[in-house]
């Protein structure tokens with residue numbers, strides 16, 4: 425045993441391979457490879473370049489060998505909802521179409537004609553996002569029914585990479601729940617739902633929980649890498665892994681802050697009540713069959729697009745600095761408006777929104793950035809009020825985890841608008857959650873409580889309080 429575990433964490437904007445090493449109750453991380461991820465146009469659709477992403481995974485694994493480290497295990501997590509279909513010969517039948525592709529426009533409403541919205545929610549407990557897998561598959565059925573008929577395997581993105589590594593095909597629970605095709609109570613594929621939609625249920629594989637050891641590397645890859653590893657299923661939905669790393673889940677709200685902001689709480693049972701439906705909260709699956717009661721907020725995608733609109737001449741840290749110099753400027757947009765999901769130009773869209781709502785129109789990069797951050801903080805506050813109304817309790821603390829927790833100005837804004845204590849960190853929450861799940865699968869860590877204690881003892885958390893309240 426090398427006592428090293430290798431996490432592959434691929435988000436919508438970046439991917440990274442991080443080695444975890446457990447020693448004396450502390451978890452040490454070593455980022456060995458980082459790469460950009462982005463949507464590409466392919467066959468008239470917005471897609472992910474999964475061939476390039478798999479090459480990056482292999483590049484990162486080879487760097488372990490160069491470091492003289494042979495990890496005991498590897499685990500892969502990515503963003504949710506997206507998938508590929510394989511034929512009877514395990515060849516790709518589809519591109520990895522991205523959830524921001526407009527092919528699902530109007531599909532949710534078509535599905536509601538077959539299964540009423542309320543029934544769909546009370547059975548799956550999953551939020552209504554127009555890009556959920558259920559609507560992607562229904563869109564495919566409208567345009568290419570022959571593809572669905574030929575499909576013998578449905579694999580979500582991490583599961584497809586696992587197949588390329590091991591030859592094994594399996595679905596993993598946390599990511600499967602994001603499809604809105606899993607029953608929240610049986611935790612299995614909802615065959616009645618699939619039959620009603622005319623989607624062949626045979627292509628779905630057994631749903632396995634996080635901490636499952638799927639297998640080991642194929643013979644060809646062992647020869648290519650020079651060593652073998654166990655391939656473990658972490659919570660393959662990146663937010664499922666991130667939530668494992670939340671330092672204090674009791675009486676706390678987490679914000680997994682990256683391309684999306686996922687704001688919610690950890691729960692032991694699904695909450696599929698009318699109020700949760702009204703506010704569009706989800707009950708995604710977590711480790712040990714916990715539930716992630718949360719909602720998607722548009723997130724730092726908006727500032728990622730603003731950065732791109734300015735031709736990447738500013739880093740994220742520089743955009744924050746420019747926003748700090750615009751304290752007098754304030755305009756608020758509804759970040760959860762679909763118009764911000766994939767606009768041609770985010771800066772133009774923000775300016776148009778402010779003009780339409782008769783607010784000061786942000787002109788400078790600093791004013792644009794401040795508008796994004798102020799608007800995100802307001803959206804977080806709204807979601808927190810909804811959570812406290814549903815749970816009928818006050819949550820004194822907010823844990824901000826993920827890359828976005830490096831934004832000190834936004835952390836302070838959240839503390840100011842919510843008047844709650846904001847704990848920022850760990851940055852690589854997703855990779856950490858991925859790694860500890862591997863250690864639990866291999867028996868190095870025994871419980872999630874032990875994992876969370878190790879995480880708390882290993883990574884710094886920065887505290888922010890409302891700067892306008894004395895004491």
Ligand SMILES: Nc1ncnc2c1ncn2[C@@H]1O[C@H](COP(=O)(O)OP(=O)(O)OP(=O)(O)O)[C@@H](O)[C@H]1O
Pocket residue numbers: 434435436437438439503662681682683684724725727728740741744826827828829830831832
């Ligand atoms: N130094 C920084 N200052 C301010 N914000 C930062 C800084 N570094 C990163 N960020 C923010 O963190 C975001 C990336 O977060 P993260 O790396 O968690 O996303 P990801 O994992 O690529 O995507 P996903 O959310 O899909 O997992 C960036 O979009 C940026 O807004």
Ligand SMILES: C[C@H](O)[C@H](O)[C@@H](O)C(=O)CO
Pocket residue numbers: 435436502503504505523553602661662663682683684686720
């Ligand atoms: C598309 C999904 O809503 C997205 O992946 C979200 O679930 C997430 O986890 C982002 O990291």
Ligand SMILES: [Mg+2]
Pocket residue numbers: 433434435436662682826854
């Ligand atoms: Mg991420």
